[in-house]
Every structure is written in structure tokens, then in C-alpha cells.
Amino acid sequence: MSFSLGLTGSIGMGKSTTAALFAEAGCAVWDADAAVHRLYDRGGAAVEPIGAAFPQATMSGSVDRTVLKELISNDDAVLKTIEEIVHPLVQADRKSFRAESREDILIFDIPLLFETGAEVEMDAVACVHVPPEIQRERVLARGTMTTDQFEQILAKQMPIADKLARSDYRIETDTLDHARAQVTQVIEDIRRRMPHA
Numbered sequence: 001m002s003f004s005l006g007l008t009g010s011i012g013m014g015k016s017t018t019a020a021l022f023a024e025a026g027c028a029v030w031d032a033d034a035a036v037h038r039l040y041d042r043g044g045a046a047v048e049p050i051g052a053a054f055p056q057a058t059m060s061g062s063v064d065r066t067v068l069k070e071l072i073s074n075d076d077a078v079l080k081t082i083e084e085i086v087h088p089l090v091q092a093d094r095k096s097f098r099a100e101s102r103e104d105i106l107i108f109d110i111p112l113l114f115e116t117g118a119e120v121e122m123d124a125v126a127c128v129h130v131p132p133e134i135q136r137e138r139v140l141a142r143g144t145m146t147t148d149q150f151e152q153i154l155a156k157q158m159p160i161a162d163k164l165a166r167s168d169y170r171i172e173t174d175t176l177d178h179a180r181a182q183v184t185q186v187i188e189d190i191r192r193r194m195p196h197a
């Protein structure tokens with residue numbers, strides 16, 4: 001029996017970095033954003049349905065994220081349509097991962113864990129957090145989104161205080177060493193709670 005730990009947080013608060021720390025400690029990691037990348041790539045299961053809804057976004061045979069972001073910026077309804085296509089495909093990908101993994105602790109890095117109801121599949125949830133000004137600085141420093149695109153995505157996400165209140169563990173991502181120490185504690189706590197083989 002494995003333990004499923006959902007890992008969430010607001011955009012740019014350190015989910016992927018923290019997931020890598022769990023992987024370093026021997027946990028298997030599934031990443032929702034990476035699953036979306038596979039679904040959007042040439043031959044991925046989202047290419048055809050996204051192309052049917054937004055032909056201009058799949059002209060190259062894969063989903064063009066820049067075009068998607070432009071469409072989302074111009075019309076709020078676009079993201080909802082994309083989500084209706086993508087979320088069931090992402091859920092199916094997660095099911096296969098769970099069936100194939102042999103590690104005792106499985107980490108599910110899911111930005112929209114609570115928003116999509118995925119927490120019902122989890123044994124516990126950990127939420128990463130930093131103050132909003134550091135979040136903004138880190139996201140804009142990546143240079144992949146404009147301030148407007150960042151604000152628009154942020155407005156679609158549940159406030160971080162609500163995510164933290166609904167989580168079993170909180171991981172502050174102010175420094176790597178601090179985050180690593182908290183990850184070690186979470187793993188120890190989970191192993192204490194797990195029935196021994």
C-alpha cells in the first residue's frame with residue numbers, strides 16, 4: 001500500500017522545487033503541469049480536442065501555449081473550455097501513475113488540487129507558501145508571463161490562506177535548506193502513520 005500526498009500551493013510558490021526535494025528523498029513524483037505538457041505535445045491526447053475548440057492553437061501539430069495564453073488574455077471563457085478538456089485527461093494520467101508506482105510515498109504536485117477536487121484521491125495534503133510579494137517577484141523573474149497574465153491566473157486560484165487551512169502540512173519555501181528540513185519531517189510523520197509491511 002502506498003501513501004498519496006497531494007502537494008499544492010499558489011502559482012510560483014515552490015511546488016516543483018519542493019517536489020524535487022521529495023524525489024531526492026526517494027518518493028515518486030507525479031507533476032500535473034508536466035502531464036499537461038505531455039498532453040499538449042505532438043501526439044498528446046489534448047491536441048485534437050483543443051484543436052477542435054481553438055484551431056489557431058494547434059497549427060504546428062501540438063498545442064501552442066503562447067497562442068493559448070493570448071486567447072485566455074482576451075476572453076475569460078477560454079480557460080474554462082480548456083480546463084473542461086484537459087482536467088479529465090490529467091486525472092486519467094494520474095490513475096495510470098498510481099497503478100504503476102512501487103514507492104511507499106507518492107507525491108502529486110497539483111496546482112489546482114482543491115479547485116479540481118483532486119484532494120479526495122489523497123491521504124494527506126501539503127501546501128507550500130511564501131509571502132505574496134516574493135511569489136510575484138519569483139514568477140515575474142521567470143519571464144514567461146506578463147504581469148497581467150500572472151494576475152489573471154492568480155485570480156482563478158483559491159486564496160493561499162484557504163489552501164493552507166485545508167492542508168495537513170505546511171511547507172514554507174523561503175530557503176532551500178528550510179524547505180528540505182520540512183520535507184524530511186513530513187516524510188518521517190507519514191512513515192510513522194503508515195502501517196509497516
Ligand SMILES: CC(C)(COP(=O)(O)OP(=O)(O)OC[C@H]1O[C@@H](n2cnc3c(N)ncnc32)[C@H](O)[C@@H]1O)[C@@H](O)C(=O)NCCC(=O)NCCS
Pocket residue numbers: 010011012032033036065068069072079082083086087090111112144145153154156157
Ligand atoms: C494557461 C497555460 C497556457 C499557461 O502555460 P505556461 O506554459 O505559461 O505555464 P504552466 O502551464 O507551466 O503553468 C504555470 C502555473 O499557472 C497556474 N495555472 C495553470 N493553469 C491554470 C488554471 N487553469 N487555473 C489556475 N491556475 C492555472 C498553475 O499554478 C501552474 O503551475 C497552461 O497552464 C494551460 O493550458 N492551463 C490549462 C490547463 C490546466 O488547467 N492546467 C493546470 C494543471 S491541471
Ligand SMILES: Nc1ncnc2c1ncn2[C@@H]1O[C@H](COP(=O)(O)OP(=O)(O)OP(=O)(O)O)[C@@H](O)[C@H]1O
Pocket residue numbers: 009010011012013014015016017018033111138139172173174175176177179
Ligand atoms: N525553498 C525555496 N528556496 C528558495 N527559492 C525557491 C524555493 N522554492 C522555490 N523557489 C524558487 O521560486 C521559484 C518558483 O518555484 P517553483 O517553480 O518550484 O514553483 P511552482 O509552485 O512549481 O510554480 P508554478 O505554479 O508556476 O508551477 C523558482 O525560481 C524557484 O527557484
